[in-house]
Amino acid sequence: xxxxxxxxxxxxxxxxxxxxxxxxxxxxxxxxxxxxxxxxxxxxxxxxxxxxxxxxxxxxxxxxxxxxxxxxxxxxxxxxxxxxxxxxxxxxxxxxxxxxxxxxxxxxxxx
Amino acid sequence: xxxxxxxxxxxxxxxxxxxxxxxxxxxxxxxxxxxxxxxxxxxxxxxxxxxxxxxxxxxxxxxxxxxxxxxxxxxxxxxxxxxxxxxxxxxxxxxxxxxxxxxxxxxxxxxx
Numbered sequence: 181x182x183x184x185x186x187x188x189x190x191x192x193x194x195x196x197x198x199x200x201x202x203x204x205x206x207x208x209x210x211x212x213x214x215x216x217x218x219x220x221x222x223x224x225x226x227x228x229x230x231x232x233x234x235x236x237x238x239x240x241x242x243x244x245x246x247x248x249x250x251x252x253x254x255x256x257x258x259x260x261x262x263x264x265x266x267x268x269x270x271x272x273x274x275x276x277x278x279x280x281x282x283x284x285x286x287x288x289x290x291x
Numbered sequence: 292x293x294x295x296x297x298x299x300x301x302x303x304x305x306x307x308x309x310x311x312x313x314x315x316x317x318x319x320x321x322x323x324x325x326x327x328x329x330x331x332x333x334x335x336x337x338x339x340x341x342x343x344x345x346x347x348x349x350x351x352x353x354x355x356x357x358x359x360x361x362x363x364x365x366x367x368x369x370x371x372x373x374x375x376x377x378x379x380x381x382x383x384x385x386x387x388x389x390x391x392x393x394x395x396x397x398x399x400x401x402x403x
Contacts, residue, residue: 223335225391282334287332
């Protein structure tokens with residue numbers, strides 16, 4: 181089935197140790213998004229790619245970066261995770277007037 | 292940028308009653324308004340959406356209404372069931388190919 185796949189589902193990383201979360205899609209959607217969702221809060225957009233064009237939200241910390249090597253894959257890099265970066269990270273895709281498809285998310289724990 | 296306000300933050304209803312959640316948005320250019328249901332630890336699931344050229348849309352027990360002039364839209368759930376208990380988010384965007392701006396969510400509890 182076409183879908184958005186995030187790996188891993190759970191990620192534990194040490195304070196300050198770089199970590200990468202991955203997202204892949206078989207939908208051939210041209211837009212990919214990364215959201216951060218902390219406990220009991222709404223998803224917050226970090227950045228998105230419209231095709232190859234990278235769009236960074238103004239309040240996304242410099243500690244967060246993203247790569248999209250091709251249509252199917254997108255990565256979220258956290259250079260130096262802090263305790264405040266512990267959250268669920270949701271990848272989503274969309275295409276034109278077709279609605280969003282969210283991945284299952286990666287829950288990041290920072291120890 | 293777009294600002295989406297959602298009320299109430301928590302809502303408790305008895306099984307069989309109706310539930311209404313309301314959202315307002317600030318950007319008159321927004322024209323796509325989805326509603327998501329999120330159960331604990333799971334991804335948001337799209338339950339219904341509406342575009343600005345439509346005033347109301349219904350899907351079985353769920354309906355959404357949109358008032359473009361007042362810039363508000365509402366989710367209506369009729370004949371609520373315990374499995375409707377979840378957090379519901381409204382969102383707005385310029386169309387479904389652009390970033391979503393989410394409301395803060397409503398925690399709905401349906402008691403038997």
